Amino acid sequence: MTSVSQSPRSFTSGPSLAEIQHAHDVVSRVAKHTPVETSNYLTELLGSPVLLKCENLQRTGSYKIRGAYYMMSKLSEEERARGVVAASAGNHAQGVAFAARELGVKATIFMPLGVALPKLQATKDYGAHVVLGGATVDEPLRAAAEFARETGAIFVPPFDHEDVITGQAALGLDVVNDVPDVDTVIVPIGGGGLIAGVSAAVKQWGRERGRDIRVIGVQAENAASYPVSLEAGRPVDITVGSTIADGIAVGRPGTLNFDIVKDLVDGVVTVSDDETARALLVLLERSKLVVEPAGAVGVAALLSGAVQASAGELGRTVVLLSGGNIDPLLMQRVVAAGLAVSDRYLNLRLMLPDRPGQLARTSELIAAASANVVEVLHTRHGNGLQLSQVELQVSVETRGPEHKDEVVRILREAGYDPIVD
Incomplete structure (x- = not known):
């Protein structure tokens, strides 16, 4: 088997289409082909077709299974024997735990003390050994790195790794296969693994057909590391503020991710928590979809006007609903906030x-x-x-x-x- 060591070639524009197709074939062993639903409400509101790619219905509740499984599938037998380790407050933890179970690999996951109970229980149910500690994900990250050094376990990063990005890129192929006439793809951004992979896939696929598919990223305004980093021309650390979109609350872009986003992504916008709460309510009422805040920021960008359909510029738009792992208690508060904003x-x-x-x-x-x-x-x-x-x-x-x-x-x-x- 191929090792997960970094390839010597340049990765600044992401994986090749052939690499993405291979990842798609591998990931399809475990990942569901999630549905694409037309949003009549958003289509009428914007005056152009809007479709929702429902990764909230993915196994483990988010797209994260794709990158985790692809990276771990490339581990050698010796590396698999050492086990894997990760740190996460939710979706990445579940993706790694599920992938490890499917591949017969022992997984240790470090999670913060305040992790939502449903995410904690799901990670345990997939067979991972969970270690709790720290108020934020920063402390579990340090603990996971130390665990890897001490035990030899393979660290599975959430976004800043070639194989993780390539695994997430498989979702981009699903988008263009499902909606071949897509004009714009809207993607949530945390560290940038998803948008790096998706943009590499849809841009290359489009260019082979003489088309330029736009890719727009969306961040929570209190965790928006990409706008300042793109302005500076390099990854910049920011202080993450309070946000309901905890799944994309990342204080610094991934190094590999940033290079790809800088080269390929057409724009990055931000949305507020109130706008995200309104989007969750719209998805629940109009589309009958339960989506977590981080997964709903693309819809929030359309509803708020952060992404505008002026002069039909957006064309046929696909919004990635990246996850659906929302704590019922948070859902209760978010629905109340969404009602107030509306x-x-x-x-x-x-x-x-x-x-x-x-x-x-x-x-x-x-x-x-x-x-x-x-x-x-x-x-x-x-x-x-x-x-x-x-x-x-x-x-x-x-x-x-x-x-x-x-x-x-x-x-x-x-x-x-x-x-x-």
Whole structure:
């Protein structure tokens, strides 16, 4: 078998199409051929066809199985006997654990203490030995590197490796095989393994046919290492802020990944957490798809206008939904945030006279506007309240911006002065 040692040739433009085809054949032993779904909602909104490549339905819940399996399939028998080690807060851990099980290799995965329980349990269920430690993934990464030095286990990196990139590139071939008339591919970016592989595949495939397929990357705005790195012309470290898109919260581009992105990718944009929450809600309601925040940033870029379809420039667009491993507790919070961003959830504060009947009257007015009260807090202890006043905090479900304005208007016409939070 071929060793995983680096090839002497240049890798700045990524793997060749022949290498990607070989990886596709290998990866297809374990990876599902995930469906492509047309999004009628996004198509109507943008005025050009939008399709969703559903890697959220992939085995292990994300595309990560592709790169992990391909790299590990190239290990020699001696290397396999040493076992593999990785560090991850979720998708990479599951991909490595699953690939190791399929190849009969012992896997040790270092994960942070705060890892979501479903991701932790899935990694264990695939047969990996899990070691917990550290508040962020940085400490497990250091521990995994030390474990590799001490035991001789093969470290499987999440994105910055030729074979990992080539394995992810197999997804790019799926895209052009499924949608041969694709014009634009939108890809989430963390360290850059996925977009490096996908761009190498679709660009080469397109050039062989005299076509230029655009590739656009999307990052979370609080973990956007690529825009500053591309401006500087080299990988730059950033401080990662808080983001719900933890699957792409990476503070520095991979070295190999950056070179390929710099050469091949047409642009990188960013989206906020609110925009990502709205995208998750749209995918859930309109497409009936459960997607994790990192996997939904491409849809967020379309909804927010970060990627625009001006003058039909996007053409037929495929958005990669890179994963679906979302903690149910996070899903609950994200749906609430998505409702608020979409003007479907209204928080009001009203100062009321402290006398009987005021709460009932307010409830009647909201009901008359056909809105639904979901939560109420009635208190005499708010800041700035007079002795004769109470504060009413109300959370209301609405149908959108116009309905939200109608609720506020009805309350004001009744003599109240609602404050919208």
